[in-house]
Amino acid sequence: MPQTSLMMTLQFSSSGTPVNVQAKHFLIPGLGRYDNKYSPKLPSKFPKASIFNSHQIPNPILHQPPVNQSVAAIVFGDGSESRLYPLTKRRSEGAIPIASNYRLIDAVVSNCINSNINKIYALTQFNSTSLNSHLSRAYSGASLGKEGFVEVIAAYQSPEDQGWFQGTADAIRRCLWVLEEYPVAEFLVLPGHHLYKMDYQKVIESHRNRKSDITIVASNGITKRDQDPGVGVLKINTENQVMQYSLKSNKEPVNYAVAETLTRCNDSSYSYIPSMGIYLINRATMVNLLNNHFPKAMDFGTEVIRGALSLGMKVEAYLFEGYWEDMRSIEAFYQANMECIKKLNTGYKLVLYLPMEA
Template identity: 60%
Template sequence: MQIYSSSSTKLTNLHIIKSSSHHNQWRHNHNLKQLVVPSSCPNLSVSNSQQHPLNQSVAAIVLGGGSDAELYPLTKTRSKGAIPIAANYRLIDAVISNCINSDITKIYAITQFNSTSLNSHLSRAYTGFGLGKDRFVEVIAAYQSLEDQGWFQGTADAIRRCLWVFEEFPVTEFLVLPGHHLYRMDYKTLIEDHRRSRADITIVGLSSVSDHDSGFGSMEVDSTNLVTRFTINPDDKGQQDLISVESRTSRRSDGTSSQYVPSTGIYVIGREQMVKLLRECLVKAKDMASEIIPGAISQGMKVKAHMFDGYWEDVKSVGAYYRANMESIKRCILVVGGFNCRFYDRQCPLYTMPRCLPPSSMSEAVINDSIIGDGCILDRCVIRGSVVGMRTRISDEVIIEDSIIVGSDIYEMEEDVRRKGREKKTEIRIGIGAKTRIRRAIVDKNARIGQNVMIINRDNVEEGNREAEGYVIREGIIVILRNAVIPNDSTI
């Protein structure tokens, strides 16, 4: 599996920004309860500037993700973008790789919620390549200042408070990207479509997903892909009321067809339009999907849709995370357009942090339809239809089926086990003990599974909370918590 190709990668140093006093002129009220669009807002339609290569004219803004109850406990100690996926990667790697492969090399990652592991991953994965100051992945950590005492209040608030950073380079467009989606997209095509249509905002919509419930709203688009109506449901983005706005400039004839498509939350916004919206027209708005986009449409901005028909997964729940991992197992020949093909694409590789791990060691292991990460130690076990993450230790006579073993951060030596056993009254090693059986489960990092343990959801429970015992059940999937200890002879 190719992780890094020195001949095609264009990366450089990462910087972490924690505070600044240069943004005092863009203060705003964090107590906004509803969308407010000033009637005196100036004309927002701004003609596109002279076109330049993407690595000079486009900056990507990647959002690390906030708290999400549906992903708990996977987000108990990490943000959504930092969740491990497909044995060797993090979710945010898919989005960063899309940027790099599309020649977008000015990448800002805005982080706040449980950001320690995400900041560490980004700084270690995408730094030190020395290709100049205008090619970078730069982390902007949430900060407070004398003017803004609170943390970021939402996606729009975060972007507004970081505009002074984004203005360092004279780009013409911003590409706003959620950091927890799994897909492969050529952003060059998206940017070209945005420029060709002379749109103020372009939103990526899903054309091949019929049953997707997007938390980023839905769009009514006409035959020219002009967005004529944008709707956010009450359950989306914490809204209490339905938000639905119609473009005041749209004029459709009776014979013009239209369709509703879900939004992915991926936006291309002109630099001047972004500044006007956040600093002049919607200075109190907190969220991009529920406030900025409806506000722009209601003010007469030209908003277009760019249709995407490839594989796309919004990893917003434990079930979605489980399905995404299971899809990564399937062979390319069986899943046309599936994300698994991305792992083996020499032209558009998936990048992640380079690691100096030994090859996985397997002793009489029987493995079918599975992915095994780097540095694993597998004894006489059976693994079917599963994802086994880095540094996983699996003992004799273990059977793992349709499961995700996230892996561990360290190799635990025998002397460490004996010492910890005396301190914590347990001698269960990190990994999976002998004669254990695991079926349709997620075992998070550094978990200690004893011998002869049955993790099989014996009672077919759909939802259950046993955090005190080291596990929860979501959508019928058992999730063993990070650092949990499951005693010998336990049955779940």
């Protein structure tokens, strides 16, 4: 049975377990114990992440092929939207502080590290100075195993591309020359300002078992998105195959239904669930879609995903049951931050394996 000692635990549950920030070791689930004694020293306000490589752990539990060699994460740390303004007046969404010592993007990077994904690219553009500084300093001493890294790719201009990134799809397309440096099999596309705890290995396992071209993670939990215009809505069948991708508007309410209650929808054969904006896509599929089928697409969800569906590609939904907050308003951010600090009851427990110096 895996041990449970942690360097830092942020409680979102009613158990009232105190936050432990003094422990001298922490554990990677299913992998083992890491003693912080010999880890690089960083300033106290910067978290650092540590993970073992295969030479340091007896009997490691790894997927075939190993996830840390076959999957790379693409994290979007910012956006041009002003829904969290004035918090984003001088910094991007991913750089907004939460739980005192952390930034929103740390939760997503922590999920990657603890899912054994050690190739992490952070694409940044708007108000990115604070975020770029945080990522480069906080994770520069991280032990991410052989060929592991957290690399910032800032928006750039070139003779071929004289404008800035025009959207998520455009950003990925223009960075493919960097993203294809390693022979990974899949790319995991992630928003960098959402708050949740997820084992991405389960998403990868489902994706490979179902032989999908694209897997979209959707919220099947208690989090409500009925009042959120602009959220992506997936129409899925009883096999969790995505039939349609659309954006919720103010004029068209969506009758969401969890997978177990499909009959609540107007059409009993389908369910409508909110997309979390998380995409696992085969490398060859992504390159083909971005360069050949939709070379001018700007947005990954509304253009590339819809385009993949129109081409008849196999797009599946992975249903996530846990807590998820996508920070679509100042109120949502405030509530999440207060719950994190005061350990109020939300039915959610977030664990960050990002040790802080005592």
